[in-house]
Each structure stands twice: as structure tokens, then as C-alpha cells.
Amino acid sequence: MSSPLNLLCRCLALLPLAWSLGVGAAHAATRGKAPAAARVAAQAQQAPAAAPGHKSTAKSQAQAKSQAKAAKSTGRKAEAARAAGRGAASAKAEGTRSASRAGTPAKTATAGKTGKPKVAAAHAAPPSPKSRLDYSGRKRVGQASYYARHFGGRKMADGTPMRLNHHNAASKTLPLGTTAKVTNLKTGQSAVVKIQDRGPYVQGRIVDLSPATARAVGITSREGVxxxxxxxxEVPMPDGxxxxxxxxxxxxARQQIARAKD
Structure with a gap:
């Protein structure tokens, strides 16, 4: 009898200890679950906050793409405008060149023989813009060429035919009808001529002589100029x-004029 009794007493004595152990284990479990629940709650709270951020990022990317497209479109428009400007400038330049070509006298082709080609080309070239006539009577120095033979018989500026054996000459600046003394600075030979034609149309040349005058002043066909x-x-004036x-x-000069009149 005493033995079961003792056993029961011992069991009853252990009940408080078991109770305290069970309660402690329950508290420990509760404390372990609380941080996990807190973490879940925190993540739940952060999730809604993160979503707008993603939306904002997507929106920023969309805006960036839109701006890139707009910049590309603007660049294309600017390039098209520049191309149009270049086309207009090119067309204007071409028009200017065409007008310039239209207003420029054609060049005369050169001939084959030495001396004569210079003369023929010099006199056959189209006239340059009108030069102001020189009524001063002062001397001038420059290059002289002479008429090629195929100009013989052609009408000169004063309306008379060109005579290869006469002392006629052409000048761009001396009035028609002027008599002048022409002196070859190499040979010192001179002759008196009458200005009856216009030319030569080559820069640096101031007079075209007839073949007879060229021989008289010592200009050979080999030289040409x-x-x-x-x-x-004597220079005729506009008032007569x-x-x-x-x-x-x-x-x-007076002797040569008198000899020419005789």
C-alpha cells in the first residue's frame, strides 16, 4: 500500500515541474514565431512600396525611349533641311556658272604655224567689254601683233576693207581715224599707221598691224609679236x-605722213 502511495505522491510532486516546463516551451515557440511573422509582415509592407517603384522605372524608360525617338526625328528633319539647303545652294551656284558661261565670249582655237597663230587668234577673238577711248594723245607701250593674211579684204570697224599692203592698224582705245607712230623697241624701226579697226583682244597687246607695217618695223613671222x-x-575728237x-x-612722223599722202 505504501509503495503505490509513494509513487502517486511523487507523480503529484512532479506535476508543477512538468507544467512549468510545458509553459516555458510554449513561450519559446511563441517567441520564435513572432520574428518570422514580423519579417513576413515587413515584406508584405515593402512589396506594395516596391511596386510603384517598378512602375516609375518603367515610366522613366518609356519617357527615355520617347525622347530618343523625338531626337532622332528632329535629327532627320535637320538633316533633310541641310540637304535641301545644299541642293538650293548647288542649284544657285550652277545657275551662276551657267549665266557666267553664257556671258563669257568663246575662246578662239589656236592655229598650227608659229607666229601666225598668235596674230590670227589675237584679232579673231570676240571683243572684250568696251574700253574707254583715249583722246589724250599720249604714247603707250605694249605688245604689237599683226593681221594674218586670211583677214585681207574683210571689213574693218570703219567700214573699209582691210588691205594687207596698207599701213592700217587696230586699237582698242585710240579713236578710229587716229594717226600714230609705231616704233619697234627691239629694232628702233618705226612707221606711221592709221587706226581703222578694233583689236587686238589679247591682254598686253595694244595694236594690230598690217603685214606691210609689221615688215616696216621689223616684226617677223617667226616672232609674231x-x-x-x-x-x-593726230587724234580726232568727238566734236569734229x-x-x-x-x-x-x-x-x-611728219615725213612719213606726207609720204603716205603723196
């Missing part, structure tokens, strides 16, 4: 009067 001094003797040039009192 020579440096000369052209000194007016005549001005005396620098060679008006040259005895040799």
Missing part, C-alpha cells in the same frame, strides 16, 4: 576737231 611704242600724231598728239612735232 614684238614690244612697241605707239605715239599718237583734231587734237595734236605727242608725236605731232616729230620730223620723221
Amino acid at each position: 614684238a614690244p612697241v611704242e605707239v605715239t599718237p600724231i 576737231s583734231v587734237r595734236q598728239g605727242e608725236a605731232a612735232h616729230d620730223p620723221l
Whole structure:
């Protein structure tokens, strides 16, 4: 009897201890679950906050793409405008060149023989813009060429035919009808000519001589051109009067004029 009794007493004595152990285990389990629940709750709270962020990022990317497209479109428009401007400038330049070509006299082709080609090309070229006529009577220095033979018989600027054996000459600046003394600066030979034609149309040349005058002053066909001094003797004025040039009192010029009149 005592033995079961003792056993029961011992069991009853252990009940508080078991109770306390069970309660402690329950508290420990509760404490372990609380942080996990807190973490889940925190993640749940952060999830809604993160969603707008994703939306904002997507929106920013969409805006960036839109701006890129707009920039590309603007660049294309600018390039098209530049291309149109270049096309207009090219068309304008082409028009200017065409107008320039239309207003520029055609060049004369050169011939084959030495000496004569220079003369023929010089006189056959189209006239340059009108030069102001020189009524001063002062001498000028420059290059002289002479007429090629195929110009013989052609009408000159004063309406008379060109005579290869006469002392006629062409000038761009001396009035028609001017008599002048032409001196070859290489040989010192001179002759008196009458200006009846216009030319030569080559830069640096101031007079075209007939073949007879060229021979008289020592210009050969091999040279074609020579440096000369052209000194007016008598210059007809627009009012019908005549001005005396620098060679008006040259005895040799007077003799040559008298010989020509005889």
C-alpha cells in the first residue's frame, strides 16, 4: 500500500515541474514565431512600396525611349533641311556658272604655224567689254601683233576693207581715224599707221598691224609679236576737231605722213 502511495505522491510532486516546463516551451515557440511573422509582415509592407517603384522605372524608360525617338526625328528633319539647303545652294551656284558661261565670249582655237597663230587668234577673238577711248594723245607701250593674211579684204570697224599692203592698224582705245607712230623697241624701226579697226583682244597687246607695217618695223613671222611704242600724231575728237598728239612735232612722223599722202 505504501509503495503505490509513494509513487502517486511523487507523480503529484512532479506535476508543477512538468507544467512549468510545458509553459516555458510554449513561450519559446511563441517567441520564435513572432520574428518570422514580423519579417513576413515587413515584406508584405515593402512589396506594395516596391511596386510603384517598378512602375516609375518603367515610366522613366518609356519617357527615355520617347525622347530618343523625338531626337532622332528632329535629327532627320535637320538633316533633310541641310540637304535641301545644299541642293538650293548647288542649284544657285550652277545657275551662276551657267549665266557666267553664257556671258563669257568663246575662246578662239589656236592655229598650227608659229607666229601666225598668235596674230590670227589675237584679232579673231570676240571683243572684250568696251574700253574707254583715249583722246589724250599720249604714247603707250605694249605688245604689237599683226593681221594674218586670211583677214585681207574683210571689213574693218570703219567700214573699209582691210588691205594687207596698207599701213592700217587696230586699237582698242585710240579713236578710229587716229594717226600714230609705231616704233619697234627691239629694232628702233618705226612707221606711221592709221587706226581703222578694233583689236587686238589679247591682254598686253595694244595694236594690230598690217603685214606691210609689221615688215616696216621689223616684226617677223617667226616672232609674231614684238614690244612697241605707239605715239599718237593726230587724234580726232568727238566734236569734229583734231587734237595734236605727242608725236605731232616729230620730223620723221611728219615725213612719213606726207609720204603716205603723196
